[in-house]
Amino acid sequence: MLEIKGLCKYFGGIKAVDDCNFGVERGSITALIGPNGAGKTTAFNCISRTAMPTKGSVWLDGERIDKLRPHQITQRGLSRTFQISRNLADMTVLENVICQSRIGGWRDLMKPAMSSDEIDKAMGILDFLGITRIAYEDGSNLSYGQKKLMDLAALLMSDPKIILLDEPAGGVNPTLLEEIVGHIRKLNDQGLTVLIVEHNMELIMRLSHRIVVMAQGRVIANGAPAEIRENPAVLDAYLGGVLEEAV
Numbered sequence: 276m277l278e279i280k281g282l283c284k285y286f287g288g289i290k291a292v293d294d295c296n297f298g299v300e301r302g303s304i305t306a307l308i309g310p311n312g313a314g315k316t317t318a319f320n321c322i323s324r325t326a327m328p329t330k331g332s333v334w335l336d337g338e339r340i341d342k343l344r345p346h347q348i349t350q351r352g353l354s355r356t357f358q359i360s361r362n363l364a365d366m367t368v369l370e371n372v373i374c375q376s377r378i379g380g381w382r383d384l385m386k387p388a389m390s391s392d393e394i395d396k397a398m399g400i401l402d403f404l405g406i407t408r409i410a411y412e413d414g415s416n417l418s419y420g421q422k423k424l425m426d427l428a429a430l431l432m433s434d435p436k437i438i439l440l441d442e443p444a445g446g447v448n449p450t451l452l453e454e455i456v457g458h459i460r461k462l463n464d465q466g467l468t469v470l471i472v473e474h475n476m477e478l479i480m481r482l483s484h485r486i487v488v489m490a491q492g493r494v495i496a497n498g499a500p501a502e503i504r505e506n507p508a509v510l511d512a513y514l515g516g517v518l519e520e521a522v
């Protein structure tokens with residue numbers, strides 16, 4: 276469904292992503308993992324065109340998307356979250372979800388008010404995620420976990436067919452984490468394809484169908500969780516550590 280071919284992103288002399296190749300199968304939960312600085316977020320940024328790739332191409336359902344604008348990519352069915360929540364100041368959760376989901380470019384952002392259709396849709400999604408009770412809370416008063424759920428709600432407003440989640444477990448307490456995992460599973464069961472960057476290896480090992488491992492900008496392994504756990508190059512990249520603890 277999603278194909279990354281020869282992707283490179285250089286920052287001066289730093290090769291953050293260097294000839295990266297991998298695919299994401301339709302209907303899968305695929306994880307992109309790797310040690311700090313491996314290039315995961317930069318790869319995400321290039322795929323969603325938050326950053327312009329230096330070289331290479333990105334294909335969604337056979338269409339080349341790396342030359343499109345971010346909102347055009349969202350219109351094609353690919354949406355992403357960010358490591359740091361993009362919570363808009365002085366807005367309720369409902370307003371955040373609707374404003375963040377306005378994907379038609381800057382004109383869309385200038386719309387004066389939320390339409391009843393937008394409100395109905397957003398409330399339906401908040402209900403699906405079990406967070407209607409915080410719809411009218413100020414977005415900046417939320418816990419990390421609640422912010423992640425708010426971001427997920429905003430993502431779902433565009434009816435995506437594939438979502439990219441950047442560290443959905445980061446800073447989230449264990450109870451809410453299980454809730455988020457449950458929602459990801461439920462969405463995947465309904466046919467949504469998921470690509471996820473995450474440092475929580477225990478979570479990745481039980482949630483993912485496939486794992487792509489990056490180190491120093493390159494893909495060093497790609498396979499099922501059981502294969503990845505045993506892969507010497509992967510263990511080497513992590514120097515044992517987190518991966519062994521997760522097994």
Ligand SMILES: Nc1ncnc2c1ncn2[C@@H]1O[C@H](COP(=O)(O)OP(=O)(O)OP(=O)(O)O)[C@@H](O)[C@H]1O
Nearest residue numbers: 286289290291309310311312313314315316317318
């Ligand atoms: N805007 C930038 N300017 C210069 N260097 C950058 C920039 N963004 C990322 N880098 C560098 O590119 C490399 C890859 O960074 P990236 O954030 O993509 O890695 P990551 O795998 O997501 O790391 P982490 O798991 O710590 O979030 C790092 O060496 C980083 O310092």
